[in-house]
Amino acid sequence: MDLSLSTRSQDDFEVIEVSGEIDVYTAPRLREALVELVSKGHHNLIVDVERVEFLDSTGLGVLVGGLKRVRSHDGSLDIVCTHDRLLKIFRITGLTKVFGIFDSVDAAVASH
Amino acid sequence: MDLSLSTRSQDDFEVIEVSGEIDVYTAPRLREALVELVSKGHHNLIVDVERVEFLDSTGLGVLVGGLKRVRSHDGSLDIVCTHDRLLKIFRITGLTKVFGIFDSVDAAVASH
Amino acid sequence: MPRTDAPASAVNLCLAADLANVRLARLVSVAVGRLHGIDGPMLDDVRLAVGEACGRAVLIHNDNALPAPVVIDIDGSAEEFSVTVTSQEPVDVEQRRLEVRGSRVEVTANGGLAIPETFALLGGLADEVDVRSDASGTTVQMRWRLPPPAD
Amino acid sequence: MPRTDAPASAVNLCLAADLANVRLARLVSVAVGRLHGIDGPMLDDVRLAVGEACGRAVLIHNDNALPAPVVIDIDGSAEEFSVTVTSQEPVDVEQRRLEVRGSRVEVTANGGLAIPETFALLGGLADEVDVRSDASGTTVQMRWRLPPPAD
Numbered sequence: 001m002d003l004s005l006s007t008r009s010q011d012d013f014e015v016i017e018v019s020g021e022i023d024v025y026t027a028p029r030l031r032e033a034l035v036e037l038v039s040k041g042h043h044n045l046i047v048d049v050e051r052v053e054f055l056d057s058t059g060l061g062v063l064v065g066g067l068k069r070v071r072s073h074d075g076s077l078d079i080v081c082t083h084d085r086l087l088k089i090f091r092i093t094g095l096t097k098v099f100g101i102f103d104s105v106d107a108a109v110a111s112h
Numbered sequence: 113m114d115l116s117l118s119t120r121s122q123d124d125f126e127v128i129e130v131s132g133e134i135d136v137y138t139a140p141r142l143r144e145a146l147v148e149l150v151s152k153g154h155h156n157l158i159v160d161v162e163r164v165e166f167l168d169s170t171g172l173g174v175l176v177g178g179l180k181r182v183r184s185h186d187g188s189l190d191i192v193c194t195h196d197r198l199l200k201i202f203r204i205t206g207l208t209k210v211f212g213i214f215d216s217v218d219a220a221v222a223s224h
Numbered sequence: 225m226p227r228t229d230a231p232a233s234a235v236n237l238c239l240a241a242d243l244a245n246v247r248l249a250r251l252v253s254v255a256v257g258r259l260h261g262i263d264g265p266m267l268d269d270v271r272l273a274v275g276e277a278c279g280r281a282v283l284i285h286n287d288n289a290l291p292a293p294v295v296i297d298i299d300g301s302a303e304e305f306s307v308t309v310t311s312q313e314p315v316d317v318e319q320r321r322l323e324v325r326g327s328r329v330e331v332t333a334n335g336g337l338a339i340p341e342t343f344a345l346l347g348g349l350a351d352e353v354d355v356r357s358d359a360s361g362t363t364v365q366m367r368w369r370l371p372p373p374a375d
Numbered sequence: 376m377p378r379t380d381a382p383a384s385a386v387n388l389c390l391a392a393d394l395a396n397v398r399l400a401r402l403v404s405v406a407v408g409r410l411h412g413i414d415g416p417m418l419d420d421v422r423l424a425v426g427e428a429c430g431r432a433v434l435i436h437n438d439n440a441l442p443a444p445v446v447i448d449i450d451g452s453a454e455e456f457s458v459t460v461t462s463q464e465p466v467d468v469e470q471r472r473l474e475v476r477g478s479r480v481e482v483t484a485n486g487g488l489a490i491p492e493t494f495a496l497l498g499g500l501a502d503e504v505d506v507r508s509d510a511s512g513t514t515v516q517m518r519w520r521l522p523p524p525a526d
């Protein structure tokens with residue numbers, strides 16, 4: 001399964017819904033999407049990975065890169081993720097301490 | 113996906129419902145099932161391959177072998193199959209002329 | 225990014241001659257076929273043809289107790305997708321036969337092996353099938369012409 | 376049926392250094408892992424670890440314009456499942472570094488290559504990770520201990 005991305009606004013946030021596989025081959029497309037949102041002045045992002053089948057370290061790198069980018073504009077990048085399979089990867093790499101990780105988009109929005 | 117088999121009686125027929133992949137690795141299990149039915153005196157068989165994902169020539173060979181076996185007892189072996197993907201294989205090998213191939217178990221039963 | 229000399233999708237798979245591994249050959253060919261834009265009935269043809277050719281090769285290795293792996297080469301271009309299966313049975317072309325599961329297999333004049341059902345099926349599935357045997361083994365090459373990409 | 380010398384599931388996959396092919400390596404490892412009875416979270420670990428190791432190898436081949444394929448060896452027994460990824464970059468152990476996507480990679484004292492994120496992840500996914508480099512290339516071997524079969 002390939003990567004697919006869809007973006008929508010909710011309150012003051014841009015929600016990027018990702019599905020498929022974020023890997024060393026597809027991650028550049030996620031990076032481009034994040035870069036484009038930031039360059040259009042969206043600095044409060046929520047990346048919903050609930051429908052992601054696979055995430056590797058390149059994908060994590062792109063998310064961290066996105067976080068650094070929005071932070072330089074005093075923005076935020078939160079993750080929506082409930083699957084153990086993916087949470088484990090954030091945990092192993094210590095990124096649970098770096099990202100806000102929420103059960104739902106609403107919970108991510110409410111946290112601000 | 114592996115092969116799975118289930119057998120039930122309908123009127124005077126034994127219906128073998130096959131699902132999964134019938135290939136060079138799994139076909140021996142279908143062969144055993146057919147041999148066992150015949151040795152128990154069931155000579156009118158209907159093999160329902162509607163839920164078969166994959167069928168190769170070894171699988172065809174087992175079906176032909178089953179047909180020869182029941183015919184030697186004046187029995188029958190019909191196939192239930194509607195998927196083009198599988199029908200094509202019966203066609204290429206000329207086996208559409210050898211087997212009765214039906215849209216449903218009921219149609220196979222009614223044909224006798 | 226610098227391009228390598230090897231074609232982008234060249235895939236080579238060596239499988240121990242175990243019948244359970246035939247599924248892997250199908251799986252990989254289908255995955256590579258998808259990377260080349262193949263889908264629908266043509267992808268079913270690839271899956272079945274590769275299964276037939278590999279199943280045949282694994283049976284031959286088993287029946288002749290050959291320790292070597294069965295080798296599958298998958299390659300493609302914009303016009304063509306090809307899968308080549310190599311089994312390593314030394315074919316005694318003089319004797320022109322080889323035992324496969326007890327049934328006699330004829331070696332044809334041009335050195336090809338003929339197992340009637342397998343090759344009947346292959347001929348109906350691939351656009352071209354090329355079988356060559358010599359003293360070091362047999363290669364079965366199957367080729368599919370790719371439709372020009374719709375745009 | 377006579378058993379061959381090669382272990383039943385020994386699979387060897389050679390992939391052109393194309394990022395699109397990393398998925399194939401995952402696919403094949405997962406399929407072979409399943410043949411060894413691996414499932415659930417352990418299968419996820421195999422998928423990710425193989426993806427990491429292969430992604431790393433393909434990037435290195437690309438960045439160094441190496442035409443050789445990346446090689447994946449998958450093997451298993453009743454106790455253990457292992458995947459070994461071999462990249463063919465000549466490591467200048469004297470210089471103790473190699474460029475990967477512009478970030479510096481350290482060659483450790485025992486000849487291993489360290490890319491911090493990749494190996495941090497691998498260490499958390501496989502039971503054992505063994506990395507060796509020499510002038511002909513680098514192998515990353517990942518091993519998983521299999522639970523005794525329930526009966």
Ligand SMILES: Nc1ncnc2c1ncn2[C@@H]1O[C@H](COP(=O)(O)OP(=O)(O)O)[C@@H](O)[C@H]1O
Nearest residue numbers: 057058060061062064065066068093095492496
């Ligand atoms: N698996 C990972 N675990 C922790 N940090 C990571 C992981 N992968 C990448 N990173 C970090 O994420 C950041 C990504 O940087 P980079 O990929 O250069 O993004 P950008 O170019 O968009 O800033 C780096 O600081 C890198 O160390």
Ligand SMILES: Nc1ncnc2c1ncn2[C@@H]1O[C@H](COP(=O)(O)OP(=O)(O)O)[C@@H](O)[C@H]1O
Nearest residue numbers: 169170172173174176177178180205207341345
């Ligand atoms: N793909 C096929 N197309 C047509 N006939 C086939 C095909 N595969 C096998 N057969 C035929 O099916 C029969 C199967 O015989 P065999 O496998 O020996 O079964 P059994 O040992 O149960 O009698 C043979 O006559 C063989 O020629």
